[in-house]
Amino acid sequence: MLNIGVLVSGNGTNLQAIINNIYNGYLARCMIVTVVSSNQDAFALQIAKENNIFHATISKKGCKTIKEYDKKLIANFKMQKVDLVVMAGFNSIVGKDFIQEFKNKIINIHPSLIPSFCGKSLYGMKPHQAALNYGVKVTGATVHFVDEGVDTGPIILQKAVKIKDNDTAEILQQRVMKKAEWKILSKAIKLFEENRLVIENNKVKIL
Numbered sequence: 767m768l769n770i771g772v773l774v775s776g777n778g779t780n781l782q783a784i785i786n787n788i789y790n791g792y793l794a795r796c797m798i799v800t801v802v803s804s805n806q807d808a809f810a811l812q813i814a815k816e817n818n819i820f821h822a823t824i825s826k827k828g829c830k831t832i833k834e835y836d837k838k839l840i841a842n843f844k845m846q847k848v849d850l851v852v853m854a855g856f857n858s859i860v861g862k863d864f865i866q867e868f869k870n871k872i873i874n875i876h877p878s879l880i881p882s883f884c885g886k887s888l889y890g891m892k893p894h895q896a897a898l899n900y901g902v903k904v905t906g907a908t909v910h911f912v913d914e915g916v917d918t919g920p921i922i923l924q925k926a927v928k929i930k931d932n933d934t935a936e937i938l939q940q941r942v943m944k945k946a947e948w949k950i951l952s953k954a955i956k957l958f959e960e961n962r963l964v965i966e967n968n969k970v971k972i973l
């Protein structure tokens with residue numbers, strides 16, 4: 767059984783997609799053992815509660831240093847014996863201590879085709895607005911391993927989504943979540959659980 771710890775910040779639609787795929791058997795050998803939110807008001811915490819999943823809020827605001835933040839996160843995830851950390855709509859930044867503790871065991875879903883529209887200031891709705899502002903014809907989502915950069919780790923899966931005339935950032939975000947994010951995040955978890963992901967020269971090979 768693969769123990770998954772999920773980091774969230776918002777509505778939790780990606781968390782819900784993972785839960786659905788555990789229930790429908792696609793992720794039968796996976797279990798979410800903890801959900802940690804950076805934001806105490808995140809609806810994702812309600813989703814965890816409704817599904818009887820251990821949940822907590824660990825906010826950077828409540829910590830004096832990034833080291834303290836990492837320490838709290840590590841303690842929670844080690845206590846729950848987490849094998850894979852999944853950042854699902856997580857809008858905070860973890861420190862190097864956390865990343866080293868779970869080296870090559872942290873994956874993140876980003877709502878663009880990295881390296882486009884990603885990086886420190888481009889999260890949540892912003893990547894979609896940036897894609898519309900630029901006038902690209904396709905955008906999409908990327909699942910990648912997390913390293914010490916922002917959205918810079920080795921790419922696991924990507925899925926493209928067409929941009930339509932008159933799209934707003936909100937409409938585009940919903941399409942990218944529905945047609946890309948909710949699908950490729952669970953697929954990446956399954957590949958990890960099946961030990962089919964190999965990192966060579968900062969690139970991911972799928973066995």
Ligand code: GRF
Nearest residue numbers: 776777778779780854855877
């Ligand atoms: C998603 O587009 C996610 O990629 C981004 O925030 C949005 C909401 O995610 N980081 P969720 O509904 O909280 O999973």
